[in-house]
Amino acid sequence: MEKLDNLYREIIMEHYKNPRNKGLIDDPSYVTVHIKNPSCGDDITVQSKFVNGIVKDCRHDGHGCSICCSSASVMTETVIDKTTEEANKIADNYLLMVTNKSFDETIDLEEAAVYSGVRQFPARVKCASIAWQAFVETLKKGA
Ligand code: ZN
Numbered sequence: 001m002e003k004l005d006n007l008y009r010e011i012i013m014e015h016y017k018n019p020r021n022k023g024l025i026d027d028p029s030y031v032t033v034h035i036k037n038p039s040c041g042d043d044i045t046v047q048s049k050f051v052n053g054i055v056k057d058c059r060h061d062g063h064g065c066s067i068c069c070s071s072a073s074v075m076t077e078t079v080i081d082k083t084t085e086e087a088n089k090i091a092d093n094y095l096l097m098v099t100n101k102s103f104d105e106t107i108d109l110e111e112a113a114v115y116s117g118v119r120q121f122p123a124r125v126k127c128a129s130i131a132w133q134a135f136v137e138t139l140k141k142g143a
Pocket of ligand 1: 041064068127
């Protein structure tokens with residue numbers, strides 16, 4: 001568990017400092033969803049582009065704490081180039097994991113798996129969830 005804790009911190013700081021796929025695109029083929037977390041000021045917009053059942057692109061922008069911003073960056077890297085079905089499964093499992101519910105451990109969450117550490121900090125669960133929730137909403141709206 002200690003190793004995972006260190007990896008968790010490292011990945012959070014790395015993605016917080018160097019966010020991937022950050023910045024929104026003015027393109028109507030993207031599905032846009034905006035979510036706020038009033039408890040700590042996180043404010044995230046996620047944009048997804050779906051082509052033939054594939055997540056062709058996923059972008060994020062906004063501001064918030066390190067957990068929120070880093071998880072948005074990790075999320076985009078995890079879902080891009082997946083089928084919408086795979087991406088949806090990963091997102092569902094991730095959200096079950098961070099909320100400390102039973103989840104399917106056979107599904108590879110890739111780098112996002114380190115956010116299992118957030119279960120120890122209930123106040124931060126929402127921070128780790130909102131980018132993924134926003135992505136799930138883009139799937140519902142546009143996939
Ligand atoms: Zn937060």
